[in-house]
Structure formats: structure tokens, C-alpha cells
Amino acid sequence: MQSQNISDIIEKYLKSILADAEHVEIRRSEIADLFNVVPSQINYVIKTRFTIQNGYLVESKRGGGGYIRIEKVNLLDDADVLDTLIQVIGDSITQRDAYAVVQSLYEDGVLNRREAQLILVATDRNTLAVNDRDLENSLRARIIIGILNHLRYES
Amino acid sequence: MQSQNISDIIEKYLKSILADAEHVEIRRSEIADLFNVVPSQINYVIKTRFTIQNGYLVESKRGGGGYIRIEKVNLLDDADVLDTLIQVIGDSITQRDAYAVVQSLYEDGVLNRREAQLILVATDRNTLAVNDRDLENSLRARIIIGILNHLRYES
DNA sequence: ATAATAATAGTCAATATTAGTCAAAGATAT
DNA sequence: ATATCTTTGACTAATATTGACTATTATTAT
Structure with missing residues (x-):
């Protein structure tokens, strides 16, 4: 108290x-x-x-x-689903795993096709183009987590 | 306010x-x-x-x-908006300029609100969280250009 | 015509006004 | 005791404001 x-x-x-x-x-x-x-x-x-x-x-x-x-802001219903995903991703994710995450968000209707594509482009290895695989994976994790955090609420 | x-x-x-x-x-x-x-x-x-x-x-x-x-100016009136923008961005762009670019694309109807937000989140300084300003700006440039090129290809 | 002067806008660096980061010290809870 | 949370302040970063100096163009005087 x-x-x-x-x-x-x-x-x-x-x-x-x-x-x-x-x-x-x-x-x-x-x-x-x-x-x-x-x-x-x-x-x-x-x-x-x-x-x-x-x-x-x-x-x-x-x-x-x-x-x-x-x-x-108003947190959406699937906010805790996002929490779980964020935990799973942690501070690093490969391009392959990122694809799976985005794909499942698309299938769940959290993202539409165009949005899913945008995220995949943004986190693509050739887009990030850093020489260091660890850095690449951690950047990808931060970008996806940032986006997931954004999806928690309606703007 | x-x-x-x-x-x-x-x-x-x-x-x-x-x-x-x-x-x-x-x-x-x-x-x-x-x-x-x-x-x-x-x-x-x-x-x-x-x-x-x-x-x-x-x-x-x-x-x-x-x-x-x-x-x-309305960037859509111009046939090669994206080319122009890509050229302006070059290989480095600040968060402030990126905001301006995304805002313009939104105003011109190239992106909807949600897509614009996604891109801003993906290229936010705190999302990228690299403590090298040059790297940050070049990552941002690659992400935005990657997305612009994707939009071109899509349409 | 040409030169001098007036009437504009542009640049740049110094200063002012904010907020952000980080790590150390202190306080509190387990 | 130790771990976690809070408080503090020195240092950093971003943005805004100001003014001295420069550049360009128009007008006037010779």
C-alpha cells in the first residue's frame, strides 16, 4: 500500500x-x-x-x-500474443525464422499481404547488408519487435 | 498540443x-x-x-x-517519383528526413497510414539501436529504398 | 552605359534552450 | 547480505534563435 x-x-x-x-x-x-x-x-x-x-x-x-x-493508447486483444512472440524472438532472429513469424502473423490476420511483404523486405539480408551475421540477426529482431510493439495498439 | x-x-x-x-x-x-x-x-x-x-x-x-x-508538389504526378526519391535518399538518410519522405508518400497516397507507421517504426533510431550514426543512417536508407523498390515492382 | 546605392535573400557559426544517457551512489525489499 | 529500485548529476544530443557577414538583383545617379 x-x-x-x-x-x-x-x-x-x-x-x-x-x-x-x-x-x-x-x-x-x-x-x-x-x-x-x-x-x-x-x-x-x-x-x-x-x-x-x-x-x-x-x-x-x-x-x-x-x-x-x-x-x-488502446491495447488490442492480441497484445499478449504479441508478447509471446516478442519473447520468442528475443534479441536475434534469422531470416528464415523471421519469415515464419511474419507468415504466421499473416495467416492470423494480424498483417495483410502488403504489410507482411514490407516487413520481409525491411528485414531481408540484402536490405540490411551488414557483413556481420550476428548484427544482421539482432537488427532483424529489433525491427520485428519494434513492429510487433507497434501492432499492440490502434493508432 | x-x-x-x-x-x-x-x-x-x-x-x-x-x-x-x-x-x-x-x-x-x-x-x-x-x-x-x-x-x-x-x-x-x-x-x-x-x-x-x-x-x-x-x-x-x-x-x-x-x-x-x-x-x-505532388510526387505522384511525376512518373518517376520513386526514382527521384531514391536518388534524394542516396545511401544515407536521417530519421528526420525519413519521416518527411514517408509522410510525403502517405500524403500522396503511395502508402496508407498503417504502412507508413510500420516503415517509421522499422527505421526508428531506437529500433535500429546501433550506436554508430553513419551505420544507422545507411541502414535506414537501405530499408527505405528496399521498400520503395518493392513498391515499384508491385505496382 | 556604367557605377554607386538600395533592397532584398542566403550562409554560417555562436549561443540558447530544451531532452536523453549513463553510471555511481543511496535506499529499500527479500 | 544481496539484489533491485530510486535518486542524482555530469555529460551528451537535438533543436531553435540570433546576428554578423555575404551574395544577388533592382534602382538611381552620372
């Missing part, structure tokens, strides 16, 4: 805004000032509590007029 | 004119005065937000009666 560290408090503050609004847009230093913490703590709070797994999208911009924007 | 910085505001102002007109022709100092910025900021706005990757052509003239003219 009682874990009232400042990160939790900041989390609740942001979520209370998100309860009424589609998204919240902050200036990092303002929130840091408000709660008397260093600015980078805001990054910590976001990184640990506003993940895509929890249904939050975060975008930001630096420079004058910079901001951090947190948006609550 | 708010475009806090003045460059975004100027961008929106110009684009609002372009929403109704074929092109917009300005006197640099007038716009600078209007928004209370130095004239060279107009160049900054144009250079960062009205590039060919964004689908805009800019021409200008100095001297008395000088002007800057911005025109929105």
Missing part, C-alpha cells in the same frame, strides 16, 4: 491528468521543479512506468519549445 | 496558406516582422520544414521585389 517514493507520486500525477485527457504534454524541467527532483528523474519515471506494454506512447522534442508528450 | 516554438508556428502559418493555394510567395522580412523574429529564421524554417523530402519546392529571388516562393 505504502510505496510513496517520489517516482510513484510523479507517476500518479501524470496518470491523473491522463484520466481526463487523451494525452499529457509536459516540459521536463517544469515537472522536475514541481516535484523537486532532477530532470532526468522524469525520464526514469517514464521509462519504468509509461511503457508500451502498459499502453503508453511517448514522444518528445528537444530545443526551444521542447516537450515530452505521453499518450494513452 | 501547443507548438511552443515560433518555428512551428511559422510552419503552420505557411502551411495554412498552402492548404488553399497552389503556392505561397512571401517577402522574408515581412514574415519575420509578423512573427517578431530575425529574417534568417525564415530560412531556418524553410530549410527544416519545407524540403523536397517534405514535398515542397522553394525558389527565391534577392534584390528589389525579392521573394521566397514555396510550392507543394
Whole structure:
């Protein structure tokens, strides 16, 4: 019940805004000032509590007029199927296995034909064209996982 | 929500004119005065937000009666859009420029929203997660070009 | 015509204004 | 005790703003 560290408090503050609004847009230093913490703590709070797994999208911009924007998105029903796939893929996947993953997503109706093709092209060995097989496989894993994470919610 | 910085505001102002007109022709100092910025900021706005990757052509003239003219071009009107884009991309492209390119393709109906999102995710810096900026940019270029070539082949 | 001047826009580098990363130190939970 | 989570701050990166200087074109004076 009682874990009232400042990160939790900041989390609740942001979520209370998100309860009424589609998204919240902050200036990092303002929130840091408000709660008397260093600015980078805001990054910590976001990184640990506003993940895509929890249904939050975060975008930001630096420079004058910079901001951090947190948006609550609707997670889709097959979100946990995606979780499983993501775990299976891990941090490396061969082109062959990637094909199988994309194929099964297509068969399940998660992707249409054109989308499946796009992903296969993007993760093709000749597209990536790195000399290092390990790097190639880990890039492929990150690209596919990135896309799977994107498929969790409706935009 | 708010475009806090003045460059975004100027961008929106110009684009609002372009929403109704074929092109917009300005006197640099007038716009600078209007928004209370130095004239060279107009160049900054144009250079960062009205590039060919964004689908805009800019021409200008100095001297008395000088002007800057911005025109929105439709890449689909051109028979060899993809060739042009591929050439512009070359073997390296930043995330920002990639965003502009994908956005243009979306606006021109080459990609639908979901496809555009997939490509942006696949080429996002955090997805690629290589800590070598040159490698990152060249991977991004290969992925986008690979996809563009695939689109050409498909249609 | 030509030269001087005025009226534009362009470039570039310095500075300002944000946010991001990372690792060390501190606190808390198991 | 140890592992995990939180807090902090030094350093980095991205973007925006500004202004001095340059380049180009038009107009005016000779």
C-alpha cells in the first residue's frame, strides 16, 4: 500500500491528468521543479512506468519549445500474443525464422499481404547488408519487435 | 498540443496558406516582422520544414521585389517519383528526413497510414539501436529504398 | 552605359534552450 | 547480505534563435 517514493507520486500525477485527457504534454524541467527532483528523474519515471506494454506512447522534442508528450493508447486483444512472440524472438532472429513469424502473423490476420511483404523486405539480408551475421540477426529482431510493439495498439 | 516554438508556428502559418493555394510567395522580412523574429529564421524554417523530402519546392529571388516562393508538389504526378526519391535518399538518410519522405508518400497516397507507421517504426533510431550514426543512417536508407523498390515492382 | 546605392535573400557559426544517457551512489525489499 | 529500485548529476544530443557577414538583383545617379 505504502510505496510513496517520489517516482510513484510523479507517476500518479501524470496518470491523473491522463484520466481526463487523451494525452499529457509536459516540459521536463517544469515537472522536475514541481516535484523537486532532477530532470532526468522524469525520464526514469517514464521509462519504468509509461511503457508500451502498459499502453503508453511517448514522444518528445528537444530545443526551444521542447516537450515530452505521453499518450494513452488502446491495447488490442492480441497484445499478449504479441508478447509471446516478442519473447520468442528475443534479441536475434534469422531470416528464415523471421519469415515464419511474419507468415504466421499473416495467416492470423494480424498483417495483410502488403504489410507482411514490407516487413520481409525491411528485414531481408540484402536490405540490411551488414557483413556481420550476428548484427544482421539482432537488427532483424529489433525491427520485428519494434513492429510487433507497434501492432499492440490502434493508432 | 501547443507548438511552443515560433518555428512551428511559422510552419503552420505557411502551411495554412498552402492548404488553399497552389503556392505561397512571401517577402522574408515581412514574415519575420509578423512573427517578431530575425529574417534568417525564415530560412531556418524553410530549410527544416519545407524540403523536397517534405514535398515542397522553394525558389527565391534577392534584390528589389525579392521573394521566397514555396510550392507543394505532388510526387505522384511525376512518373518517376520513386526514382527521384531514391536518388534524394542516396545511401544515407536521417530519421528526420525519413519521416518527411514517408509522410510525403502517405500524403500522396503511395502508402496508407498503417504502412507508413510500420516503415517509421522499422527505421526508428531506437529500433535500429546501433550506436554508430553513419551505420544507422545507411541502414535506414537501405530499408527505405528496399521498400520503395518493392513498391515499384508491385505496382 | 556604367557605377554607386538600395533592397532584398542566403550562409554560417555562436549561443540558447530544451531532452536523453549513463553510471555511481543511496535506499529499500527479500 | 544481496539484489533491485530510486535518486542524482555530469555529460551528451537535438533543436531553435540570433546576428554578423555575404551574395544577388533592382534602382538611381552620372
